[in-house]
Amino acid sequence: MAHSHDMPTDLTRNQELVLGTLTASSGPLSAYDILDRLRTEGLRAPLQVYRALEKLVDRGLAHRLESLNAFVACADAHCHRKGLIAFAICEGCGKVDEFADAVIESRLGAWAHAEGFKVERTTMEIRGRCAQCLKAA
Amino acid sequence: MAHSHDMPTDLTRNQELVLGTLTASSGPLSAYDILDRLRTEGLRAPLQVYRALEKLVDRGLAHRLESLNAFVACADAHCHRKGLIAFAICEGCGKVDEFADAVIESRLGAWAHAEGFKVERTTMEIRGRCAQCLKAA
DNA sequence: AAATGATATGTTATGTTATTACGCTTGCGG
């Protein structure tokens, strides 16, 4: 297998370029970071990147990290939108770990049900230091 | 009692103005929203607001909503920084509900412990519709 | 093939959010 991120075949050129850039990166990238890396491919304007990102995020192929104003490729080729995802972001090396927790999801659901709140989207981001960076320090 | 948010007495003038503006608002405000409301008080530059916000957030008197790039006064005069706080943000009316959940906090702690990740700060924001807005629709 | 509609694209300009850099002021402990 070439790589674990088998890219969907129905992406447009811009979407493919943007997803490729995210996948190749070891950490989150801002839209402008992505743009800079794709100038050689002919991209010129922020909007070209933002539009591609919007589609990718909608499809669950990429995630937006709100606390960073940046984006990452989805770590799990199969996760596509099933349930709440939490992110652990290391301030040291910039690496992002993506995980799901059914208990947290159900607690949130319980709270929402009790309040009559209809959940549309949940953001959950942990900032701190990963094990590797702690060891190095 | 004048109001439930007994403002600390050791705030600087700018901090007091900013916190007062947040407290008076029914919803989150961006730094620039705050600035606009404080021009009459003599504030002129974004930095004056950002500096005040930084201190207020550090002290737990205000919170930053990452998914909105905006700020709210802490809803609970006594919450000052004890534990993880979640926010439910209504897309309809803009109201923000603030709550804590010990189970979620402990699940997060367990994950972090298992991974050797040192948590410094956690962001948790739910976007959706509040009961009142759902009823109105 | 022509007409239609939905989706994607390219480009310019602009809007919004946040920080850097610099210098002055104020208050407090030594």
Place this chain on the structure above:
DNA sequence: CCGCAAGCGTAATAACATAACATATCATTT
């Protein structure tokens, strides 16, 4: 009084995001 830390004011700029408009691409229907 001196020195230092914290706060303040101002200007400039950086970083992030969208509006508005014109074109293009492609499948579907006529």
